[in-house]
Amino acid sequence: MRLEFSEFGDLVSVQACLPGCEDSEAISQQFSSYRGFVSINRDSDNLFTFERHDGDHSFQIEFRNLVSGESRRWRIPHRGFLLGLEISRPQGVSMASGEDFRPRAVNGFSAWLESLRYVQIKEGTAHLFDINESVSMPRTSNDWMGFKNRFWVAMIRPEQATRVTTRDGSELNELQLDLHSTAAAPHRFTIYAGPVEQHALEDANAELGAVVYSGLWQWSGWLSGAFQSALKTIDSMIHNPGLGIIMLALLLQAVLWPVSMKAIELWAGVRETRARLAPQFRSVDSRYRGQQRAEHITAIYRQENVHPLYQLKGFAGLLVLIPVLVCAFQALAENIWLYEMKFLWIADLSLPDAAIELHFGLPLFGNHVNLLPFIVFAISLSASWMLHRSRARTLSNPIRWRKVYGLPILFLILFYTVPAGMVLFLAVTIAIITLQLLIRSKRAPG
Incomplete structure (x- = not known):
C-alpha cells in the first residue's frame, strides 16, 4: 500500500495494489475523497508533531497536538491491507469512498456488477445495502462496516461501542460512513482497504472473508471459491486468462460429461414420450370435456405405463448442472484477476468485449457491438436446431420459430451486457453441449 497523511493525522488517500505496488503489472485502487x-x-x-516507530511486521506513526496533547496513532503493516488507528480523545471519524472508487461506465448486467454498496458483517455473515439506503444502527465491537465496488472494499471495525451512520450517496455516486462513540478514550479502529479477494481478506481477518460471494449460500460460495482457485492455478501455468477460462470450461465439462449426457438422454426420453402420447391426447381433447376427459387421459397414462409427472424427469440432470454453472459464473463475475486482462480482441475480460464502437447508444445495451454474445447465439442456435430438427417439419411456422430461435435469442439479450470472461465461458460450455447433442443424435436409432 501507498499512504498519504495530512499534517493533522488524517489518512488522505490509500493506493492498494494487488499483488503489490512494486509490481509493474499490479492491479490498483485509490481510496480517497475531498476530505480524505x-x-x-x-x-x-x-x-501536530510527527514520529515514526519501526517494528518487525509493521511500523507506527504518531501525530500529537502540541497544545492539547491529543494523539492519533496509526499502525501500518509492511505487507497486507490491514491498518490500525488509535485516538486518544473521543472524536468522530469518517470514512469516504471518493471519486476514484466510482464504478466504471458500463450498461446492463455489467453496470449492476459494478455498482457501489454498503457492507456490514454481523455474526459471520455479510449484508449488503444499496447506495441510497441511509441507515443508522448501533454497532458492537465485533461488527465490520464499510463499502465496496465490484473488486475493492473498505471496511472499518471499532473496538468500542460505536454508532455508524451511512450516508445516501446516490446523487454523487459516493459513499461515506460517520462513526461516533461516547465510550471512554482511547478509541481504536481496525481498517481494511484492499481487494475483494479471498486470501487477502482472510489473511487480514478471518471474518472479512464473508465479503466474497456474500450473496450466495455457504456451499455455493465454497464451490465458487474452488472455481476461482482453479482458474488462478491454470493461469499461473499458462499466463493467459482467456485460455484459462476456456480450459476451466473444458475441464468442468469433462467432469460433468456423464451427468450432461444423462440429462440429454432424459430430456430426449421426455420428448419421445410426449410425441408418442400427443396424438392420443389430441383425440381425447376433440371428443371429451371435464371429468370424462380427465378419466380418458388417466387411462392413456396407465395404458402407456407413463407417470403423469413424467416430464419432470427431463429436469433431473439440470438439478446438478445448473447450480454448478451458476457457481462458475459467480467465480468469474467476482474474479479480480480478470481486471483489464486482454484476450484476442477483448480489451478487458471483466467487461463486455466491445468489439465495435457505434456512433449512437441504445438504452441498457450501450454504444458498442459485443461480438461474443453473437457467437453464443450462433452456437446455441445450432444446438437448438439439433434438438428440434426431428420434429421441425411437423410444427407450424410460429411454433417452430419459437422453439428453434427462442432460447438463442433469449441468450443474446440476457448475455449481451455480461462481462466477456463469463460469456466466453458460456460459449465453450454451449459448444460442448452441442457436441453432446450431436453424439446423441448419431447414437439414436433411425
Whole structure:
C-alpha cells in the first residue's frame, strides 16, 4: 500500500495494489475523497508533531497536538491491507469512498456488477445495502462496516461501542460512513482497504472473508471459491486468462460429461414420450370435456405405463448442472484477476468485449457491438436446431420459430451486457453441449 497523511493525522488517500505496488503489472485502487479517505474531527487547527516507530511486521506513526496533547496513532503493516488507528480523545471519524472508487461506465448486467454498496458483517455473515439506503444502527465491537465496488472494499471495525451512520450517496455516486462513540478514550479502529479477494481478506481477518460471494449460500460460495482457485492455478501455468477460462470450461465439462449426457438422454426420453402420447391426447381433447376427459387421459397414462409427472424427469440432470454453472459464473463475475486482462480482441475480460464502437447508444445495451454474445447465439442456435430438427417439419411456422430461435435469442439479450470472461465461458460450455447433442443424435436409432 501507498499512504498519504495530512499534517493533522488524517489518512488522505490509500493506493492498494494487488499483488503489490512494486509490481509493474499490479492491479490498483485509490481510496480517497475531498476530505480524505479516513478523516478525524478536530477542535482546532493547532499543529501536530510527527514520529515514526519501526517494528518487525509493521511500523507506527504518531501525530500529537502540541497544545492539547491529543494523539492519533496509526499502525501500518509492511505487507497486507490491514491498518490500525488509535485516538486518544473521543472524536468522530469518517470514512469516504471518493471519486476514484466510482464504478466504471458500463450498461446492463455489467453496470449492476459494478455498482457501489454498503457492507456490514454481523455474526459471520455479510449484508449488503444499496447506495441510497441511509441507515443508522448501533454497532458492537465485533461488527465490520464499510463499502465496496465490484473488486475493492473498505471496511472499518471499532473496538468500542460505536454508532455508524451511512450516508445516501446516490446523487454523487459516493459513499461515506460517520462513526461516533461516547465510550471512554482511547478509541481504536481496525481498517481494511484492499481487494475483494479471498486470501487477502482472510489473511487480514478471518471474518472479512464473508465479503466474497456474500450473496450466495455457504456451499455455493465454497464451490465458487474452488472455481476461482482453479482458474488462478491454470493461469499461473499458462499466463493467459482467456485460455484459462476456456480450459476451466473444458475441464468442468469433462467432469460433468456423464451427468450432461444423462440429462440429454432424459430430456430426449421426455420428448419421445410426449410425441408418442400427443396424438392420443389430441383425440381425447376433440371428443371429451371435464371429468370424462380427465378419466380418458388417466387411462392413456396407465395404458402407456407413463407417470403423469413424467416430464419432470427431463429436469433431473439440470438439478446438478445448473447450480454448478451458476457457481462458475459467480467465480468469474467476482474474479479480480480478470481486471483489464486482454484476450484476442477483448480489451478487458471483466467487461463486455466491445468489439465495435457505434456512433449512437441504445438504452441498457450501450454504444458498442459485443461480438461474443453473437457467437453464443450462433452456437446455441445450432444446438437448438439439433434438438428440434426431428420434429421441425411437423410444427407450424410460429411454433417452430419459437422453439428453434427462442432460447438463442433469449441468450443474446440476457448475455449481451455480461462481462466477456463469463460469456466466453458460456460459449465453450454451449459448444460442448452441442457436441453432446450431436453424439446423441448419431447414437439414436433411425
